[in-house]
Amino acid sequence: MSPKLAIRPRLRFLEAAATPHGLDSYLEQVDPLLVTGECRAEVVGVERGTEESVTLTLRPNRAWRGFRAGQFVNVTVEIDGVRHQRCYSPACAEPRRRDDSGLYRPLFGPSASEVLEIAVKRHSKGLVSNFLVDRAERGMVVGLSQAEGDFQLPEPRPDSILLIGGGSGITPLMAILRTLLAEGYDRPVALLHYAPDPERAIYRAELERLAAAHPNFQLARSYTRAPGAGELDGHFSPLHLPQSDPDFTAAETFACGPPALLDAVRGTWANGLEQRLHVESFVPPTFVPVGEAGEGQVRFAESGVEVTNSGESLLAQAEAAGLTPEYGCRMGICHTCTCRKRAGTHKNLLTGEVSSAPDEEIQLCVSAALGDLTVEL
């Protein structure tokens, strides 16, 4: 019998005794990592390479179910009382899998047996990233989602692999590379890395070490603002593809970086090669309003309904589209119509406040969409 089954009856008793708040809400008062129904992680390592970035080592709690190299996690931090989320790709090697129950869920203690490494870079509008770069410290507890994303190293491992990364889009590729090399992958793997200059190229030293130690790993850098400093120059072009193996487009290719890089890569992998290309877009969050009331599309995600934004309250638009959301006062006081906004910019019609934060609770009756918006309704 698995350990999980053995403890279930006891947990059920405890949950009944802890109704209606649930066992976790008592456990977390003792230690925030003790919760069983929610993934959280403790920051156990903080390495500040430059003022622009920080590398964090996270130890998830028992709820963590592990990840595949290339996947991402949502990290939640609280800034001035408000929870904010941002996704990061762990850059560490995926742990060697033994069996599903043993590795990630020790029976006792708050933590999983593995740690995660994420690299965080400062950028102008990056609320969460800048907070972590400035304020992350050992002992801090952050929220964590389970790992998500189809961008992952396939099994069995392909015969040759090409990695193309731009900026901090290198992180999921690091996870893939480290995983491959750690498990003794001996077929060709190449990395094209684009960064503004050597100083801002994260993992530079480690990549050089790896390239020196593993003859099957070929490393090529292009520093777009420091021509001549890397093996290559300028932005991505097909000419950057490894010359040693003219057939490198036959490799499984993983690309992650800013939209311009990915567009160029997609252009090259057209004509039937698309199925060998795996792409993870890497877009910094936008916090600027992207339109006027009355522009864009409003999507009611759970109903699968999409309408042209009329600029009216989202409640009125939902009703006009034939939906029947719960509502009460229709004047912004009772919160009956509160819904989660997934993405987009909304304006509070009472306060005039504008917000572009994703995953935010909004009151439909007093919120209007500015441009495209998606709500869970």
Place this chain on the structure above:
Amino acid sequence: MTTALPTAPPPASLTAVDGLTTNPYGLSPEQFEQLGTELDAIRQRVLADRGQRDADYIRGVIRTQRGLEAAGRGLLWAGVFPPAWLAGTAALSLSKILDNMEIGHNVMHGQYEWMNDPKLSGKQFEWDTACPADQWRHSHNYMHHTHTNIVGKDRDIGYGVLRMSEEQPWKPYYLGNPLWATLLATFFEYGVALHDLEVERIAEGEVSLADKRELLKGIGAKVRGQALKDYVLFPALSGPLFVFPLAGNATANIVRNLWSFTIIFCGHFPEGTHEFSEEETANETRGQWYHRQLLGSANLSGGRLFHILSGNLSFQIEHHLFPDLPANRYGEISVEVREICERYGLPYNVGPLHRQFGSVVKKVCRLALPDSTGGVTRKLGGAVKKAGRVTSLARAIPRLRPRLSR
């Protein structure tokens, strides 16, 4: 449970102030407008200022509540020792009071939704009482807060079992008003749970029990869970001494019931609070809505601990003006609200608990009897001020009685 309500309330409209009935203090349309603007400004300022200290506050209260609960349950486990029983019952009572008043009520108003923490989302929160949270959100957040003190719409006026307004026609049943009130206070959590059941409408045959099946199912599930915890599981842990935790848990539930009944009835029924009719309030402006909330609510004076244990409903006026602002802010805002009331010549009804509750008790007893003068005292004219307080608007203004049974 409620996907759509049978009738949509009109949106806050901008129709002109019509006549005297909603306006006992003679505010001009411009003043109503200005009142709305001033109160909106307070709201905006607090909204923009919400932050870490509010988050720390509510988490601190939750932490205290969880601690008190754990301590209470632990002590009651050993409840065979009288000091442990007393301390355990006290701790559990306080825990349930904090849970319902300062945490549950306020979180379910959406006061902390801006924190974006799913556990503090108004829509997901569940509390330690018999009433299922989703039903409460309908009967309280919407029905009571939108239709505050509108006789026939706001079911907090008497909870369908008491006569709390002259506008409710007297019948012999109401002779039992003081007795019904005592029973309601003792078993208040069930009174609240049955709020949406509209027992009086079932009694009058307007709706059938079958119409309320879903509602009853929800209540049943919640009551079962609560009873299992308080009256089976925790007593069972004490084995043959189960009777001590059992009695302690029951006592804590009743202490919480009496306390929340007292605080809640002091919010809208002390002498001087106004009632309104549906007709009067049909086309309210935002300023008029604020004005109705002001006149329909009453505050309690007291110390910081008292305010916390009352769930800051001791600032009922501020709560009704701004039901979704974090409750820990009401104390600060109250200074400004009071000053605004003075400037507009509006009453600001505040008094210590014993006086406000005394006046509620008097009202419960007085309304048990038929109106002595058979409504002859309902003279034409503005509200009569008397000893600094104001007589009920309902008595001062003649109009058709709204049918209670609507």
